Amino acid sequence: MSPRTWLIWSLAAVTVAVSTDNPVYRGLVALAALNVLLTWLPPGRRMKPLAVALVIAAALAALINVLASHTGADVLARLPSDWPLVGGALTLESLAFGSDVGLGLVAALLAVAPLSMVLEPHDVVDAMPGPLERTGIAVATSLNLVSGFGRTFTAVSDAQRMRGWRPRGIRSWSEVLVPVVLTAIEDSVLLAEAMEARGFGAARRTSYAATRWSRVDSAVVAAALGSAALFIGFRLAGVAIDWYPYPILYLPPINPALVAGCLALALPGFLPAERGR
């Protein structure tokens, strides 16, 4: 698929994921995006770091909501009321809504994951419309620095450990995190310098790669835009597409048209992954 098709598909999937609170639709978007990602993931790219990030994001969202929101009829437990912020009832409804928020995060992250895990940095640049090309390069270069960030963290924590550092509470981590952040900033400045030295920042750029477009791209773009338009249209028309489990938990409503819209996002997952790449 064309890089621009990937960009449109990702934006459409994110639009759907954030335009509704309904966990059914969010779950369908997450599943569709996961299927697409697994289908197109190039050999050698690892899913584990993303999976860990998704689990942490979802768990944090659920935890924060259940601790901070004390609304709901079904009380699971109580924390002492004199505890600031978290004191009070922990309810099934707040747990359900927190999990729904986490699911939305997972769906949105999976929707944008192909931009870094399937596409090459130059593909992201090629996908951007002219006025946003520099934004694309900023995104592409920052993605390049991510792997270096991990290596620096390992190197610094190794070196500090051998100098006698041991993790003892949050403050002790400053001896690792401060050098890692400083190194990341220095690396960013070096990269900026290297880009400047190669003429970046002049007038509008030309592109080395010719734009490719096929019927498959047209089909995927039509399905993705149709899906996003469906959700936006329903919302503008005032048709209920959300789910709000307070004060009493209930099953989320399901609209067949919106389910079909979510499933349309799964189209790239059924294409042969080699096509157009």
Added chain:
Amino acid sequence: MPRSIARLEGVTYWYPGDAPPALSAVDLEIGPGLTVVAGGSGGGKSTLLRLLDGLVPQFHGGRIAGSATVAGLDPLRTPIPQLAQRVGLVFQDVETQSVYGTVEREVAFGLENATLPRTEMHERVDEALASLSIEHLRGRRLATLSGGERQRVQLAAVLAMRPALVALDEPTSQLDPEGSEAVLAACLRIARDGRAVVVAEHRLESLLASADRLLQVEGGRVSGTTEAALRRAVVSRTSHSPEPLEAAWEMIGVDAGPAGPRGAALLEGISLAGGAGEVVALVGPNGSGKTTLLRTLAGLLPALMGTVRRPAGRTAYLPQNPGALLHLPSVRAEVELTLRRAGPAPDVTASAGAMMAAFGLTHLAGRYPRDLSSGERQRAALAATLVGSPALVLLDEPTRGMDLAARRSLAAAVHSLTERGSAVVIATHDADLATELADRTIELRVGRAIEVEPGATPQTAATPPAAATPQAPR
């Protein structure tokens, strides 16, 4: 006299907020051919190269006096994107200068910025790859390339702009000998094409024979110098062959590291030992597992199989890019931190002062380490690592970016440590360092460790591996 490609007249440059000038009253002229820029760390070599392509002062700011002409343009005032089409700069770190993820697109990045038509871009990319004999890398991802290959890709990216002057800032400091040789050979080819090639390097031996001009940069002042003078500056080798006292550390049948290209552990069946007071050098190409072996020996990486034994007492470990560990407000604070962490010390201030003096850091003791040049930072990290009396010292590429004075300081520090009974293991691409310091040399090849006979040259990575042989200290 050959035509001039770059001319500087009375150039003095101050970085923002820095009192002494980084370059002082520089007058020089550079013609076609190879110009080697030598000098100590922090002397102004990198600043001089950045001046040639306008990054100084346009990117870094600061104040500048004097005049300059490079490839017919004024680098002090001509916009850098315009200069980039006449002057190319290759940086030291192969990883932080890459923008894209694949070779072909990386080479084309500058051409896209120059708004060239697509057909011309393709022609120039072909030409640049061919000129460095790396056409076979065209479709590869940068992450899969060796350091030498990546540096040649960066050089190709610069050559694609067809510059009149190409500057390279310590381009081989992170490369193994094979990669260094390929990059320097490429530099010589470009120089023979009639362009000006300006290379700042600490390891001058391989460049001196071919240099058309040698510039010495010290304390911001630039002077022409002679080959003989530079040859005298090359570190002298000393005889050093202490008898090890006893086995201090050993690895028996160790498998370690992530899966390598063959799907097995990066290191397999490693059996090695080193004595107290003995220096063992680990050599081998990039990716052969030297760092993995050091980290396993340090206890930072668990052995998948086998036994690792370290001596009682502190293990000092210097990682690659050691400057990354520095985070305190002064060099002195960094050195003292290690001493305090190591346990009760009789006089922390005096010990720290002696170590800083050993590495020529006394005048920099109060400076913020990250404001220092890369070579000075390397020395500060070494002082902070080696201070005290570690029982085992593990050094990963300690001479990266080091000038000759710093190499001598390192050699003296290692001698001092071994005399006090420390066991030392050094992973290095620096053949001179290995020859000078090591009592034994171990080559890592395809996951195996093979002892190099005294006086023999380590083999290349392409040579089939011999069976792993347990080695004990002599």
